Amino acid sequence: MKKKLIYNPTYLILSLIAVNIISYFLFIRIDLTSNKKYSLSPVSKTMIKKIDKDISVTLFMSEGLTPDKIKLGREFRHLLKEYKTISNKAFTISTIIPNNSDKEALAEQLGIEPMAQEIAERDMVKIQKVYFGAVIQIGNKKETINILPTTALEYEVTRRLKEACDTTKPTIGFLRGHNEMLRQKTQLIEHELSHSAKIESMRIDQFTDLNDYKVICIVGPKESFSKEELVRLGQYLEQGGRLYIALNHAVGQISYSQNNGFINRVGIEDMLEEFGLKINYDFVVDNYCGRILVTQDQGFLQLQSDRHFPYIPIIQNFSSHVITKGLNAMLLQFASSITNVKTTSAYTFTPLAKSSSISGVQKVPVFFDIYKTWTRKHDFNQPYNTVAALLNNEDNNSAIVVITDADFMEDKFFDPFYISNINFAVNSIEWLADDSGLIKLRNKYIENQSLKVVSDSYRRFLKYTNFFLPIVLVLLIGLYQYREYKRKRLRRSQPGHID
Template sequence: MDIKTKVKTNRTVNLILFLGVIVVVNLISSNLFTRVDLTENKIYTLTDATKNVLKNLKDRVIVRAYFSEGLPAQYAEYRRIIKDKLDEYKVYAGDKLQYEFVDPSDSLGKERARADGIPQVRINVFENDQYTARNVYLGLVVVYEDKKEVLPVVTDISWLEYELTRAILRVSSPETYVGYVTSNGTPDMQKDVPAFVQMLRSQYNVMPVNLDRPVPKRVSTLILLQPTEDLTDSQMYNLDRFVRRGGKLALFVDKIHADFDNGTARKLNLDNLDRLLANYNIKINNDIVLDRYHVQITVPQIIGSVIRFVREDYPFIPIVMNFDRTNPVVKDLENINLIVASSIDTSMLPNSGLKYSILARSSQYAYRMKDHYTISPNYQIPPEMYNESNIPLAVSLFGKFKGMFADSSDTSTESPETKIVVVGDGDFVKDKFLGRDAARNPNMIFALNLVDWLT
């Protein structure tokens, strides 16, 4: 059966429609992503990660909890849960972790809270048949040697282990540098991906990297996010040399550039990047993966002089739920959304000598758009066209990678054991697709898991 495309000739209608797509896409995460209780589902592999962090502490970590006395039942329960969690931490850390609960009700306690950066917060308390406002303390501080991390207000226990373990990692880990490529038309760190960069900076030192120059030696992990301009030969050499020295590489790459302003899509010329990836036995295809499991968006329709808003299917943003459940990076994720993603060709990997994991795949009902690219909500295909299954969308690689270049100053032709991750999409970490609670968006958790695994 031929693919059916609904066509509207009114350019004004289409422009309004695509402006509507942009607005709604900004809200997708808040309507779609399912929040996960970390203490139950252990997303971000927190239980195993926490044990490893605590077992490998080199010196003593001190946790100070500032919780007011006489809190309402909900917050009093928080205090108990925090104490139980800290007792559990001590099982694995032994004498390398100490904690205390500080009573901030007197002047000495208030002064200690102020010095540790724990603020008073106002809560409403129902007593004597009425609500009254109280100023209370609900914070934690983690101290290691001369470094300190503050959790100023703990109001969501489901994220306690994640936040606490991240704070311990932040103060106890040696300085690690993650590079973000700023050349080749990548998204602006401050305008396009500030939430992602901010989350990275909460654990790592993040520095911009221009591939026109060699990657600085202190960078251990490099992120190449959504390049729109191909690598030059010298840039390809610098990137390959980084991998040959053992650097870890995250590639979040769009092969088809989606323009949500006018609903068009076009193939990007990334031939040199393709050559480099082929040398590493991986390929990102020039296609768009559509999936029967996808988001709905709200778009405006003009009927006469009336504008109304309707919900329409949008298979260009799949709801990805098909993960490698044996891999700690993704095993506890419920779903993520990839935005106009391309498929990944893994056919060279079985004979490459590399260890690899197909982290995320399409559902059993997917379709690959291989030409005549569009991202219009008007584009429809019949159900029987969703006849491909388990299409790779994200892959991790581990092993010794063959170099493309060698010269008199660097004769190494193979890297030491290192890691590369490839995702056929770069939009998934942009602020406009993460929603208001970007830090806890599953897309963000997925991206941070990848960087943590690499680093």
């Protein structure tokens, strides 16, 4: 006779209580995402273990936040708990709800900026002031994070841990002396870089030691480099130097008096070609492009209309390199194509960004026809033109990032492509300057996960499978249970049977 198991609900309740007590002290979760979005990266684990000071994080979250902010706050707390489980020092996490004037004043005093949030109340829309941010204190040093939907939380926390570990920051030099782009036009890029590096203007002269700079940025020079300057840059690279080069190689002029494009050579192109990177004498044109305003005279009136302008390509094809991870689209203001040429140099060529499948190039000289009818056969017949590339030399650890446009780096708050433009520049320079791998975290949370394109037949197969498969499974389960029920009845009808 088989012994029946007796289930006591008391044991189940006690087990649940024990699991909750253990989970309170030991935070564990399983991350099944492809990019390990909910797990700490190795660089974060290394940084938190290096900290020899107590850490405290105070999260400010107003009442009545939108669901997306509440979810983000919950994920931030989970992330902090993972840091806490690895930390060798005291790591405290607290939350303050700014629901009175004193707590709101405290939040603003610590650098948490109030945000305006729309709320629906009795068929009316009201504007509510809310606070959403965190204050991280490492030892006696405090830093503030204003949390937005696009904030890379792990990057922001780990960056502050790195700053607490590293007593010295690398120096990034912005080259001057060739009529480069004014630094006032790239203030937001420099602000982002200033968190992890010192930013300086510099020149190539007898008083400057180029080896003092981890990265030298050459942005939009208009005047030529001398032979001596190119020799100095070559020596800098031989000793492991790193360059970020953004050239306005293709220059467009659109006005009432001029309507043409030309090439601006500054001499650095010859050095790059020796390393295997050739910048061509052309303008990249793309069917997926920006728009320009065109003024037309209509009698006594002047009317403005916007038209597609293929000479301003929108770049969406990015490599799998960490520099371009998470980027969606960049808008370039005139660009030339880049090709890899064979040389005896030890540099390896890696494309970073390319034009679309419906694109081409226009050889110089170029004359802009605003009202031109563009065709794929004659104009967009050379797809996937490289506009940004990386040269890497593993022998001496030098590297060069090149993009054939510099104007894309300008501060443009109302440009819909502004974030990706800035991220490409910041990612490139930080990757060149950083050896810790911190840059890998910048776009970890905003990586674009696009659906794979499938054929119509496969789509129909998935459609009908999703519809009929549950029905078939229910019928099979019902048939199985029916047969089991009949077997039990048959066994019970036999003499001497005991359950």
